[in-house]
Amino acid sequence: MFSRKLLTLVGALGFVLSLGACQSKKSGGDKQAESESPKQEQQKQDEGGDKKGDEGSAQKGDKGESPEKTTVTLKPEGNKMQFQEDGFTVKAGQKVKLVFNNTATSKAMKHNVLMLNTNDDKVAAEVAKKGTKAKDNGYVPEHDAIMANTSLSEPGEKVEVTFTAPEEPGKYKYICTYPAHYQAGMVGVMTVEK
Numbered sequence: 160m161f162s163r164k165l166l167t168l169v170g171a172l173g174f175v176l177s178l179g180a181c182q183s184k185k186s187g188g189d190k191q192a193e194s195e196s197p198k199q200e201q202q203k204q205d206e207g208g209d210k211k212g213d214e215g216s217a218q219k220g221d222k223g224e225s226p227e228k229t230t231v232t233l234k235p236e237g238n239k240m241q242f243q244e245d246g247f248t249v250k251a252g253q254k255v256k257l258v259f260n261n262t263a264t265s266k267a268m269k270h271n272v273l274m275l276n277t278n279d280d281k282v283a284a285e286v287a288k289k290g291t292k293a294k295d296n297g298y299v300p301e302h303d304a305i306m307a308n309t310s311l312s313e314p315g316e317k318v319e320v321t322f323t324a325p326e327e328p329g330k331y332k333y334i335c336t337y338p339a340h341y342q343a344g345m346v347g348v349m350t351v352e353k
């Protein structure tokens with residue numbers, strides 16, 4: 160019984176193998192191209208994702224991008240209290256449409272984005288701390304360092320805000336002020352270039 164099954168299996172395997180060999184002899188080049196292309200596509204997607212992770216999408220040639228105006232899209236890192244993008248770069252005085260696409264799936268992962276007019280850690284921590292107490296205002300406190308902010312986004316929701324980048328080249332922090340998120344590292348840096 161067992162050996163008969165095995166024989167059948169070996170036989171079938173041999174048939175498949177010889178078929179495969181035959182086919183690849185017949186159309187070697189074509190078959191290779193066929194089987195490789197899905198992999199390559201996957202790789203491209205992965206690379207795209209990685210790149211976004213590092214730089215945001217400010218420099219990605221969004222439609223409508225110009226010296227005067229650009230669109231930047233930020234996302235959370237899965238269901239972590241982190242931005243996927245460590246930072247993005249804009250030009251001094253450029254109009255920036257900042258979109259936050261809350262791609263999180265966990266109900267607890269509500270986020271906002273506050274653009275600060277400083278790169279100072281202490282100020283960012285202060286804004287985050289005050290934000291914790293501003294629940295009625297989407298955790299956005301009154302603070303001079305806040306240049307612009309989105310509203311609080313639910314998982315699956317997109318929020319946006321348009322602001323003008325500072326004229327002063329330099330680094331400016333952006334943070335999420337949902338309780339504990341800044342403290343957990345939900346912060347990034349906008350670089351303003353001349």
Ligand SMILES: [Cu+2]
Pocket residue numbers: 240241269270271335336337340345
């Ligand atoms: Cu957050």
